[in-house]
Amino acid sequence: MDTTLQEFAERIGQANADGMPLRIRGGGSKDWYGQTVQGDLLDAGAYRGITDYEPTELVISARCGTPLADIEAHLAQHGQMLAFEPPHFGSGATIGGTVAAGLSGPRRQAAGAVRDFVLGAVLMDGQGELLHFGGKVMKNVAGYDVSRLLAGSLGMFGLIAEVSLKVLPRPVAESTVRLEAGEDDALRRLNEWGGQPLPISASCWQDGVLTVRLSGARSAVDAARRRIGGDVLPDDEAHAFWRALREHEGAFFAQAGQGAGGLWRLSLPTVAPPLALSGAQVIEWGGAQRWLATDADAATVRAAATAAGGHATLFRGGVRDAGVFQPLAPAVHAIHRQLKNVFDPAGVFNRGRMYKDF
Numbered sequence: 001m002d003t004t005l006q007e008f009a010e011r012i013g014q015a016n017a018d019g020m021p022l023r024i025r026g027g028g029s030k031d032w033y034g035q036t037v038q039g040d041l042l043d044a045g046a047y048r049g050i051t052d053y054e055p056t057e058l059v060i061s062a063r064c065g066t067p068l069a070d071i072e073a074h075l076a077q078h079g080q081m082l083a084f085e086p087p088h089f090g091s092g093a094t095i096g097g098t099v100a101a102g103l104s105g106p107r108r109q110a111a112g113a114v115r116d117f118v119l120g121a122v123l124m125d126g127q128g129e130l131l132h133f134g135g136k137v138m139k140n141v142a143g144y145d146v147s148r149l150l151a152g153s154l155g156m157f158g159l160i161a162e163v164s165l166k167v168l169p170r171p172v173a174e175s176t177v178r179l180e181a182g183e184d185d186a187l188r189r190l191n192e193w194g195g196q197p198l199p200i201s202a203s204c205w206q207d208g209v210l211t212v213r214l215s216g217a218r219s220a221v222d223a224a225r226r227r228i229g230g231d232v233l234p235d236d237e238a239h240a241f242w243r244a245l246r247e248h249e250g251a252f253f254a255q256a257g258q259g260a261g262g263l264w265r266l267s268l269p270t271v272a273p274p275l276a277l278s279g280a281q282v283i284e285w286g287g288a289q290r291w292l293a294t295d296a297d298a299a300t301v302r303a304a305a306t307a308a309g310g311h312a313t314l315f316r317g318g319v320r321d322a323g324v325f326q327p328l329a330p331a332v333h334a335i336h337r338q339l340k341n342v343f344d345p346a347g348v349f350n351r352g353r354m355y356k357d358f
Contacts, residue, residue, distance in 0.1 A: 001130070002047075004046055004047045005047065005124065005130065005161060008042065008044070008047075008124055008128070008159060008161075009124065009128030009129075010128070011042055012042075012124065012126065012127070012128040012159075012348060013127075013128050015040070015346075015348045016126070016127070016346050016348060019346075020039065020040060021037075021038060021039035021040070021347065021348055021349070021350075021351040022039050022040055022041075022042040022348050022349060022350075023037040023038070023039040023040070023041055023042065023155075023350055023353075024042050024044055024100075024155040024159055024349060024350055025041055025042070025043055025044065025045070025097075026044050026045050026064060026065055026092070026093075026094030026096045026097035026100075027045055027065075027067070027090065027091075027092025027093050027094045027097060028090070028092050029088060029089045029090030029091070029092045029093040029094075029097065030089055030090075030093075030097055030101050030103075032316065033101055033103075033154070033315075034154050034324055034325070034353045034354055035320065035323070035324050035352050035353055035354065035355075035356065036320075036352070037350050037351065037352060037353045038351065038352070039350075039351060042159065044064050044065050044094070044096055044159060044161075045065040045092075045094060046065055047063045047064055047065045047161065048062075048063050048064075048065035048066040048067070048094075049062065049063050049066060050062045050066060050070075050071065050074060051063060051162065052164070053074065055078040055080060058080070058166055058167050058168065058169075059119060059164055059165070059166055059167065060074075060075065060164070060165055060167055061120075061162060061163070061164040061165075062095050062162065062163065063095075063096075063161065063162050064094060064095065064096025064097075064159070064160050064161055064162065064163070065094050065096060066094060066095045066096075067092075067093065067094060067095075068086065068088055068093040068094060068095055068097075068098055069088070069091070069093070071095055075167055076170070079169055079170050080167045080168065080169055080170060081167060081168060081169075081170050082117070082165065082167060083107060083111035083112070083117065083167070083168040084104040084105065084107065084108055084111055084112060084113055084114050084116070084117055085104065085105030085106055085107035085108065085111070085202075085246060086098045086103060086104060086105055086114065087103055087105050087246050087247055087248065088247060089247065089248070095163060095165075096159075096160045096161075096163065098114070099114060099118060099121070099150060099151050099160055099163050099165075100150070100151075100152075100153060100154055100155050100160055101152065101154065102114050102115065102151045102152025102153070102154075103152075105245075105246040106201075106202035106203075106204065106213070106242050106245055106246055106284060106285075107201050107202055107215075108285060108289075109200070109201075109202065109203065109284070109285035109286050109288065110199075110200060110201040110202070110215070111168065111201070113151070114151045114152065115148045115149075115151035115152065116148075117165050117166045117167075118134070118147050118148050118150070118151050118163060118164070118165060118166075119134050119135055119147065119164045119165065119166055120132070120133060120134030120135045120145075120147050120163070120164040121133050121134060121146075121147035121150050121160055121161075121162065121163045121164070122160075122161040122162040122163075123146075123150065123157065123158045123159065123160060123161065123343070124158050124159040124161050125157070125158045125343045125344060126158060126343060126344030126345055126346055126347075126348045126349060127345075130161065131146075131158075131343075133145055133146040133147040133150075134146075134147035134148075134164065135164070147163075147164075149339070150163075153354070154350060154353045154354045155349050155350035155353060156336075156340060156344070156349060156350055156353060156354050156358060157339060157340065157343040157344060157349070158343050158344060158349055159349070171201070171215035171216055172216065172217055172218060173215070173216065173217065173218040173221045173222075174201070174213060174214065174215045174221065174235075174238075175213075175214050175221050175222075175225050175232060175238075176211060176212065176213045176214070176232070176233040176238035176241065176242070177211070177212050177214070177225055177228055177229070177230035177231065177232055177233070178209060178210070178211045178212075178230050178231050178233055179209075179210055179212075179228075179229060179230030179231065180208055180209060180210070181205065181208065181209070181210040182208060183205065183274045183281075183283070184273070184274060186205040186210045186283070187205075187270075187271075187272075187273070187274070187283070187287045189210070190203055190205075190210075190270065190286045190287050191270055191271055191286065191287065193212075193228065193286075194270060194286050198214070198224045198227065198228070199214050199215055199216035199217075199220050199221060199224055200212055200213070200214060200224070200286070201213050201214065201215035201216075202242060202245075202284075203283075203284065203285070203286055204241075204245055204282065204283065204284055205281075205282070205283040206252065206281070206282045206283070207280075210230075211233075211241065212228060212230070213238070213242060214228075245282075245284070252280060252282055252291075252293065253282075253291075255293065256280070256291070256293035256316065256317070258317060261279070261293075261294040261295040261296050261297065261301070261318050261319075262293075262294075262314050262315070262316055262317035262318020262319070263291060263292070263293050263314075263315045263316040263317055263318070264291070264292040264293075264294065264301050264312050264313065264314055264315060264318075265289065265290075265291060265312070265313045265315040266289070266290040266291075266292055266301075266305050266310060266311075266312050267288065267289060267305075267310045267311055267312075267313070268287070268288060268289075268290060268305065268308050268309065268310035269287075269288070269308070269309045269310065270285070270286045270287035270288045271287070272287065272308040272309060272310065273308075275290070275292075275304045275305075275308060276304065277292060277294055277296055277300070277301060277304050278294055278295070278296060279292050279293050279294030279295070279296065280292075280293045280294075281293075291315075297319075297322075298312075298314065298318075298319070298322035298323075299322070302326055305326070306326075311326040312326055313325055313326065323355075323356065325354060325355070328355075333355075336355070336358070337358070340358055
């Protein structure tokens, strides 16, 4: 076993012996996400480095502490990318934290979520043992695997020591168009376009303005741009816009979360109509992800999301007594509880990060 991994295993063993929890941290860029965690710091940032990358195989493997920026820069040299366009939320973002947080950026509506790109993982469990799941090539991954379960688990099951991710080529051409549209009209258009063979890779509605990114072959992008209409943004302005949306920069996100209600992330069916909730909104993913800055209480927000067929997460700020994440159905919660008991029977890792009773 690698020296660093051996040190991790010893820390975990000591935590079990002392009955003291550990809080896993890579770069600390998403420490605020989820419930507040108590415990001694287990710094995974030192375990870094790309362990395997063959551009022709479209797979990259890296240790958990590898900076996300380093991986993206390495892929860019070969014209490839992490297609789920993960947010960094700070210069310290690591690939382990990216998978553990399970957050995807604007391209998710076209490419898929983090879990869709996880091919394999090495997990250090609550006993300090290394467990290998999945593989390092796409043909070795069949069906549902524990490695995908780790995406969005927030370190609940253990330390993600290494991960293998599918990557994709960068699009040959991209163009961003902007047009005026009310919320109802924007949702209607996005759902209509979503049923057509248009190369839409990202969308955003805010304050009566709908912005759409097109990605793919030059001919397909040009044809879609003519079909959708609107004003074309200069490339540098478009790049800055989508980056700012991914990183939650700008006035909306700077102010959101400051009030009593906080910033909510609503995950809804794309066809869900506008919700009767007060506050400002940013709508992404063709209508499937809606950011809401509101002073409404958790019960009101979650009731509206549930009635629309989705759920609501208190992403930043607000009163967290009701829990950051919407409670799971009893049967699903029981399964998560069982898995937690298998991988981390003593409850050493990130206690309470996701659910208060874990």
